[in-house]
Amino acid sequence: MTQVSRTPPPVRAAAAVAAVNGRTSWWSTADAVYRLALARGRIARGPLLFVATLQSVGILVLLRGVVRHPDRATSAAVVAGGSVLVVAFVALNLLAQRFGAMRAGRSLDYFAALPVPVSAVVIGTAASYATFTVPGALVTAVVGAAMFGLPFGQLWLVVPAVVASGIALSGVGAAVGLLMPRVELATVAGQLGMTAVLFLGLIPPAHLPLAAQGLRQAVPSTYAVDVLAAGLRGSATPGGVLWRVAASLAYGAVTLAIAARAFRRAVAR
Amino acid sequence: MSAAVVVQDVTKTYDDLVANDGIHLDVGAGEVFGLLGPNGAGKSTLVRQLVGLTRPDRGGIDLFGHDVVATPSVAGHLVAYLGQDEPALLDLAVHAAVSTTARLRGESRRAAAAEATDLVEELGLTAVADRPLARLSGGQRRLACVASALAALRPLLLLDEPTAGLDPVARREVWAAIARRRDAHGVTVVLVTHNVIEAEAVLDRVAILDRGRVIACDTPGRLKAAVSDDVRLDLVWRLDPPYGDPTVAALADRAVVAGRRWTVRLSADDARAALGRLTGGAAFASLDDFTLATPSLEDVYLALGGRDDDLERA
Numbered sequence: 336m337t338q339v340s341r342t343p344p345p346v347r348a349a350a351a352v353a354a355v356n357g358r359t360s361w362w363s364t365a366d367a368v369y370r371l372a373l374a375r376g377r378i379a380r381g382p383l384l385f386v387a388t389l390q391s392v393g394i395l396v397l398l399r400g401v402v403r404h405p406d407r408a409t410s411a412a413v414v415a416g417g418s419v420l421v422v423a424f425v426a427l428n429l430l431a432q433r434f435g436a437m438r439a440g441r442s443l444d445y446f447a448a449l450p451v452p453v454s455a456v457v458i459g460t461a462a463s464y465a466t467f468t469v470p471g472a473l474v475t476a477v478v479g480a481a482m483f484g485l486p487f488g489q490l491w492l493v494v495p496a497v498v499a500s501g502i503a504l505s506g507v508g509a510a511v512g513l514l515m516p517r518v519e520l521a522t523v524a525g526q527l528g529m530t531a532v533l534f535l536g537l538i539p540p541a542h543l544p545l546a547a548q549g550l551r552q553a554v555p556s557t558y559a560v561d562v563l564a565a566g567l568r569g570s571a572t573p574g575g576v577l578w579r580v581a582a583s584l585a586y587g588a589v590t591l592a593i594a595a596r597a598f599r600r601a602v603a604r
Numbered sequence: 605m606s607a608a609v610v611v612q613d614v615t616k617t618y619d620d621l622v623a624n625d626g627i628h629l630d631v632g633a634g635e636v637f638g639l640l641g642p643n644g645a646g647k648s649t650l651v652r653q654l655v656g657l658t659r660p661d662r663g664g665i666d667l668f669g670h671d672v673v674a675t676p677s678v679a680g681h682l683v684a685y686l687g688q689d690e691p692a693l694l695d696l697a698v699h700a701a702v703s704t705t706a707r708l709r710g711e712s713r714r715a716a717a718a719e720a721t722d723l724v725e726e727l728g729l730t731a732v733a734d735r736p737l738a739r740l741s742g743g744q745r746r747l748a749c750v751a752s753a754l755a756a757l758r759p760l761l762l763l764d765e766p767t768a769g770l771d772p773v774a775r776r777e778v779w780a781a782i783a784r785r786r787d788a789h790g791v792t793v794v795l796v797t798h799n800v801i802e803a804e805a806v807l808d809r810v811a812i813l814d815r816g817r818v819i820a821c822d823t824p825g826r827l828k829a830a831v832s833d834d835v836r837l838d839l840v841w842r843l844d845p846p847y848g849d850p851t852v853a854a855l856a857d858r859a860v861v862a863g864r865r866w867t868v869r870l871s872a873d874d875a876r877a878a879l880g881r882l883t884g885g886a887a888f889a890s891l892d893d894f895t896l897a898t899p900s901l902e903d904v905y906l907a908l909g910g911r912d913d914d915l916e917r918a
Contacts, residue, residue, distance in 0.1 A: 358677075358710075359707075359708055359709065359710040360710075363707060363708075363710070364708060366707075367704050367707075367708050370700075370704070371692075371696060371700075371704050374695060374696050374700060375695040375696070375699075401862075412645040437692070440691045441687070441689075441691060442691045442692035443692075444652075444657055444687055444692075445687070445690060445691075445692035445693065446655070446692065446708075447656075447657055447680075448657060448679070448680055448683065448685040448687075449680050449705070449708045450656050450677070450680035450681045450707060450708075450710065451680070451708050480722070492628075502874065602657055603657070603659060604657065604678075
């Protein structure tokens with residue numbers, strides 16, 4: 336029955352057959368999924384990142400033209416909101432689409448049939464998307480700071496701001512993509528989320544009506560916007576940065592847990 | 605022989621469609637066991653439940669003594685599952701796809717890369733190792749998915765149509781790779797097929813499914829022996845069949861006709877006699893080809909009431 340022309344190499348991994356191994360570690364899973372998702376996005380990420388950056392820089396240029404003599408707090412809020420918008424575009428919009436497509440195309444089955452923690456699959460995928468937002472957010476922050484005459488001294492805060500907002504928003508994006516019954520609905524929901532981040536992130540809090548200020552606190556990326564805005568005003572304090580990053584992480588933990596649950600439900604449907 | 609897979613009264617319904625209807629199966633450790641049936645027979649639904657991807661409405665599934673219905677995640681430790689397609693891996697290069705699966709089954713990065721190199725070579729994919737699956741031919745892509753399923757070997761291989769779309773050479777490569785793992789490591793294999801030739805060639809035992817039910821389960825040889833002593837006479841006419849010939853007229857009443865091909869099931873003696881008269885008489889001039897064959901699993905399937913559609917015979 337089984338004639339082959341070549342001598343096959345020895346079959347490895349005999350030990351794996353002998354016993355039921357433990358679950359693959361969380362970090363190994365997240366790392367492997369991260370690399371898998373990066374390989375997938377290799378072709379598309381350049382143009383998408385360009386579009387995301389251009390969109391944010393374009394909004395900053397528009398606002399700079401409209402507002403003649405903005406005060407420092409307003410300028411810092413606008414530039415910080417624009418930078419985090421790059422993250423929102425990718426983590427909400429694109430990630431919701433990606434998870435929606437994975438759900439529709441039954442890609443989730445591949446992971447669900449492996450001995451891996453689902454949360455690591457969600458986070459590994461989300462992290463790969465968040466990774467390529469860093470240059471876009473940095474470019475937006477630098478260009479924005481230059482346009483609005485803001486100090487560059489604490490611009491490094493764009494990194495914790497991107498990480499914090501990336502974690503907080505990608506949990507939402509992943510959950511939306513996994514919960515929506517159709518890819519199109521996931522796309523619309525991701526777009527709506529991005530619009531919320533756009534308005535509530537870019538408009539300085541002092542200019543918002545009272546009701547919208549409450550709503551602003553409920554948007555996961557607000558804390559990251561505030562971290563970067565404080566940096567652009569030159570008034571960031573370690574305590575202020577830490578609690579806002581911690582708030583973003585807490586948001587992310589909740590939304591990623593919801594996404595992991597949605598993942599299991601999507602597979603078992 | 606200890607049980608690797610025990611399926612008891614598994615029933616699964618989607619809306620109004622009963623995909624699995626009270627299925628009972630036992631697969632021994634080290635067996636190569638097949639699920640044979642046409643499209644829509646409920647094979648893939650059963651396999652998805654075995655790997656914990658779908659929960660049965662009713663019934664129990666044990667893998668090596670572990671209750672998969674109560675704890676679906678245990679299946680991931682025990683089973684290497686190959687679905688009908690593997691969209692999650694499409695954008696990865698072949699080697700990366702295999703090593704990623706090995707890593708996700710717990711191997712270190714170095715061990716996963718080494719094993720991926722071996723598997724890619726074993727399945728004849730070295731020349732395309734760096735090419736993304738999406739840019740391979742259908743057959744090569746299927747081979748790459750098989751290689752991925754074999755990475756970081758599990759005690760149970762659950763393969764949903766592993767050789768679909770493969771040419772005969774590649775198909776034999778896959779059968780050989782599966783056989784090596786069974787022989788060297790006692791791996792249990794459950795494979796879904798609707799190819800009767802594959803079923804007869806590689807399976808120790810086979811369950812024939814039709815409309816969500818197991819209509820027979822035994823070794824291919826015993827199934828064929830139990831069902832009928834009849835043989836199958838295939839006639840292919842070059843011209844219109846000469847109905848004036850009494851033998852042709854008699855066969856016409858019993859033949860299943862597909863274009864110019866007639867298939868007639870007869871006792872061995874009647875078939876031999878009919879073939880003798882046809883080849884020795886005037887009707888022979890109209891005959892393009894003929895075969896006389898002992899019962900196949902397809903005959904078993906038909907004799908048990910299965911529908912004659914979607915089974916592959918190549």
